[in-house]
Amino acid sequence: xxxxxxxxxxxxxxxxxxxxxxxxxxxxxxxxxxxxxxxxxxxxxxxxxxxxxxxxxxxxxxxxxxxxxxxxxxxxxxxxxxxxxxxxxxxxxxxxxxxxxxxxxxxxxxxxxxxxxxxxxxxxxxxxxxxxxxxxxxxxxxxxxxxxxxxxxxxxxxxxxxxxxxxxxxxxxxxxxxxxxxxxxxxxxxxxxxxxxxxxxxxxxxxxxxxxxxxxxxxxxxxxxxxxxxxxxxxxxxxxxxxxxxxxxxxxxxxxxxxxxxxxxxxxxxxxxxxxxxxxxxxxxxxxxxxxxxxxxxxxxxxxxxxxxxxxxxxxxxxxxxxxxxxxxxxxxxxxxxxxxxxxxxxxxxxxxxxxxxxxxxxxxxxxxxxxxxxxxxxxxxxxxxxxxxxxxxxxxxxxxxxxxxxxxxxxxxxxxxxxxxxxxxxxxxxxxxxxxxxxxxxxxxxxxxxxxxxxxxxxxxxxxxxxxxxxxxxxxxxxxxxxxxxxxxxxxxxxxxxxxxxxxxxxxxxxxxxxxxxxxxxxxxxxxxxxxxxxxxxxxxxxxxxxxxxxxxxxxxxx
Amino acid sequence: xxxxxxxxxxxxxxxxxxxxxxxxxxxxxxxxxxxxxxxxxxxxxxxxxxxxxxxxxxxxxxxxxxxxxxxxxxxxxxxxxxxxxxxxxxxxxxxxxxxxxxxxxxxxxxxxxxxxxxxxxxxxxxxxxxxxxxxxxxxxxxxxxxxxxxxxxxxxxxxxxxxxxxxxxxxxxxxxxxxxxxxxxxxxxxxxxxxxxxxxxxxx
Ligand code: HEM
Ligand code: SF4
Numbered sequence: 001x002x003x004x005x006x007x008x009x010x011x012x013x014x015x016x017x018x019x020x021x022x023x024x025x026x027x028x029x030x031x032x033x034x035x036x037x038x039x040x041x042x043x044x045x046x047x048x049x050x051x052x053x054x055x056x057x058x059x060x061x062x063x064x065x066x067x068x069x070x071x072x073x074x075x076x077x078x079x080x081x082x083x084x085x086x087x088x089x090x091x092x093x094x095x096x097x098x099x100x101x102x103x104x105x106x107x108x109x110x111x112x113x114x115x116x117x118x119x120x121x122x123x124x125x126x127x128x129x130x131x132x133x134x135x136x137x138x139x140x141x142x143x144x145x146x147x148x149x150x151x152x153x154x155x156x157x158x159x160x161x162x163x164x165x166x167x168x169x170x171x172x173x174x175x176x177x178x179x180x181x182x183x184x185x186x187x188x189x190x191x192x193x194x195x196x197x198x199x200x201x202x203x204x205x206x207x208x209x210x211x212x213x214x215x216x217x218x219x220x221x222x223x224x225x226x227x228x229x230x231x232x233x234x235x236x237x238x239x240x241x242x243x244x245x246x247x248x249x250x251x252x253x254x255x256x257x258x259x260x261x262x263x264x265x266x267x268x269x270x271x272x273x274x275x276x277x278x279x280x281x282x283x284x285x286x287x288x289x290x291x292x293x294x295x296x297x298x299x300x301x302x303x304x305x306x307x308x309x310x311x312x313x314x315x316x317x318x319x320x321x322x323x324x325x326x327x328x329x330x331x332x333x334x335x336x337x338x339x340x341x342x343x344x345x346x347x348x349x350x351x352x353x354x355x356x357x358x359x360x361x362x363x364x365x366x367x368x369x370x371x372x373x374x375x376x377x378x379x380x381x382x383x384x385x386x387x388x389x390x391x392x393x394x395x396x397x398x399x400x401x402x403x404x405x406x407x408x409x410x411x412x413x414x415x416x417x418x419x420x421x422x423x424x425x426x427x428x429x430x431x432x433x434x435x436x437x438x439x440x441x442x443x444x445x446x447x448x449x450x451x452x453x454x455x456x457x458x459x460x461x462x463x464x465x466x467x468x469x470x471x472x473x474x475x476x477x478x479x480x481x482x483x484x485x486x487x488x489x490x491x492x493x494x495x496x497x498x499x500x501x502x503x504x505x506x507x508x509x510x511x512x513x514x515x516x517x518x519x520x521x522x523x524x525x526x527x528x529x530x531x532x533x534x535x536x537x538x539x540x541x542x543x544x545x546x547x548x549x550x551x552x553x554x555x556x557x558x559x560x
Numbered sequence: 561x562x563x564x565x566x567x568x569x570x571x572x573x574x575x576x577x578x579x580x581x582x583x584x585x586x587x588x589x590x591x592x593x594x595x596x597x598x599x600x601x602x603x604x605x606x607x608x609x610x611x612x613x614x615x616x617x618x619x620x621x622x623x624x625x626x627x628x629x630x631x632x633x634x635x636x637x638x639x640x641x642x643x644x645x646x647x648x649x650x651x652x653x654x655x656x657x658x659x660x661x662x663x664x665x666x667x668x669x670x671x672x673x674x675x676x677x678x679x680x681x682x683x684x685x686x687x688x689x690x691x692x693x694x695x696x697x698x699x700x701x702x703x704x705x706x707x708x709x710x711x712x713x714x715x716x717x718x719x720x721x722x723x724x725x726x727x728x729x730x731x732x733x734x735x736x737x738x739x740x741x742x743x744x745x746x747x748x749x750x751x752x753x754x755x756x757x758x759x760x761x762x763x764x
């Protein structure tokens with residue numbers, strides 16, 4: 001894991017001092033709320049429905065057990081005993097006091113953490129694959145490149161006040177697990193025939209009220225040029241992105257307006273100014289970053305483990321958990337484990353301080369003290385020996401961290417919605433819980449299989465409903481809460497945006513609607529098909545008919 | 561009174577900053593040189609307003625539009641070093657460069673206006689003036705110039721700051737040093753941290 005050197009430490013401490021001073025001036029009435037707002041946002045501090053919300057950066061999702069213990073400590077002392085993992089690999093505290101935020105940042109600095117640029121119209125925390133470095137299908141470990149870009153983007157003097165927020169995701173695998181097509185910039189790392197690392201640069205994706213998949217503007221950018229090329233992308237955006245309307249200010253609108261080709265040409269022209277200049281990354285720096293992400297000093301293990309095989313055969317509950325929560329690893333004898341933060345009855349992504357401590361202990365015991373946070377709002381232990389899986393499972397289960405539902409319908413991605421967020425049209429957490437309750441039967445859930453369900457409380461799409469196999473969106477109809485349902489969205493290599501099935505529903509109708517969609521799939525599927533495959537093959541019609549009744553079906557037939 | 565900082569000193573301002581009255585005509589601005597379309601509907605001054613603009617004696621900092629339209633009548637004063645030009649956040653440095661035959665250093669002073677501090681276009685304009693056009697003389701931040709942005713102004717190439725009237729100069733000068741070793745390079749010539757890390761004697 002990347003460790004701070006003196007430069008990193010100094011910078012973060014100077015930030016704490018700077019922020020304390022800003023907060024002080026605000027509390028003293030010297031800095032108006034309007035002027036403090038953009039400054040505190042760049043430090044992760046929102047003022048929302050009940051209290052301030054503080055968003056802590058977990059750069060590219062990597063967390064040490066020591067850092068997690070500190071988050072737990074902060075949750076206990078400054079919050080109500082829990083935290084929330086967001087869909088962008090950050091942790092949010094929902095109940096800190098404004099006056100305490102300076103102290104919280106100072107606490108974070110002691111474990112090499114901060115809240116820099118986790119909000120505001122600037123370059124945000126860079127996200128990547130939670131299985132980076134261990135995935136069997138990995139071509140390039142994205143983390144050293146993420147670290148180089150973290151440094152490039154932190155307090156970038158030219159891009160602190162962009163038209164809108166700017167999110168970058170990096171992937172280095174065959175199967176894209178970082179949603180690179182739905183980010184302002186997505187970077188897909190791969191190798192040429194000589195083995196040199198290149199980046200495919202995708203620009204202008206995003207969700208929000210105008211969901212758009214990004215366009216490739218550079219097919220093969222050598223890694224050395226990432227900072228200078230991204231400077232050029234951001235300079236064009238900074239100067240020409242719209243600033244008159246916040247809903248049209250993302251880079252996707254600019255790229256769409258002038259066309260991806262024209263945008264690419266302009267970036268290229270801008271790039272010539274800095275190309276091969278002093279900001280070009282050196283091999284020495286890449287090597288330094290790489291050295292921070294070496295494999296743990298782990299013993300070499302055989303392919304199989306007899307004890308593990310025996311438990312698998314004798315304990316069906318364990319076997320079930322393994323089938324959903326444990327995945328392959330590039331080294332023999334090891335597995336990557338996802339611990340679910342989606343048990344029924346708990347807001348997706350919420351984690352209590354007791355659970356954080358327990359997780360930190362499990363990571364120390366079985367995972368080399370390292371954890372990752374996934375954008376699906378779960379936690380990953382990336383290097384677990386086969387022989388340790390059973391004990392890990394017992395330990396996780398004792399703390400409610402072993403719900404065997406990874407990738408299943410109840411592994412819901414959900415934004416905080418109306419319970420916490422002042423922008424919400426509707427609540428989202430109670431909807432997630434009602435759906436989880438409606439699908440409590442594990443056998444049925446397993447039979448249904450892989451299904452991604454995403455919920456957002458409004459068009460800002462924090463819950464990524466556009467790319468859910470089933471997406472649920474809170475809408476406001478004359479002051480009451482309604483929900484629009486879409487199907488057919490997907491992340492990964494075949495990223496697609498879902499289509500709305502029809503008129504929206506009241507909250508209590510939603511679980512029933514999801515049930516009908518799922519029943520239709522179960523009736524119509526071929527043996528190999530996942531929900532999304534059946535939707536792709538059959539289209540909307542049978543699903544729509546099952547939800548809205550025969551009348552719609554007939555109407556559609558007569559309309560051709 | 562708005563104070564002027566040059567480098568790290570408070571100095572008397574010997575320039576008159578000339579501004580045009582607010583106009584209501586939106587400009588259709590191009591997204592670079594490629595395609596014309598309306599991006600932000602910035603306001604532009606009409607010909608009448610430009611010709612009616614009173615240009616006082618002494619050193620004057622003029623709006624780009626006035627300079628472009630009236631530079632013949634200003635030629636001698638420009639040669640005497642009495643003319644500076646300021647750009648608004650939506651204006652093109654290239655237009656100014658073109659009007660000077662590519663040599664921005666014929667001007668002793670260029671200003672860049674920040675209509676609101678959250679409008680970050682001026683940072684890129686400064687970067688472009690300093691790098692692409694090699695401008696070396698005074699580059700002054702105008703408008704919503706506040707303490708919390710001083711560090712960024714300086715890094716992007718500004719060396720003079722006309723503070724908003726409510727700002728305390730000494731605090732703003734202090735803020736130029738908010739951070740000792742920024743990660744990335746900019747026009748200030750600081751190499752990125754990684755090149756310093758690699759330098760002999762630096763920490764590994
Ligand atoms: C509770 C207070 C929150 C507020 C006020 C808030 C506000 C917003 C707003 C206004 C946007 C839309 C920006 C745009 O599209 O231009 C947005 C997007 C987003 N938010 Fe939140 N959010 C909150 C919490 C969260 C949480 C808890 C998560 C993670 C679970 C989250 C994840 C995201 C993501 C991933 C997007 C990006 C969608 C995209 O790429 O367009 N937000 N948020
Ligand atoms: S999607 Fe809307 S309701 Fe949900 S967190 Fe984002 S802004 Fe709030």
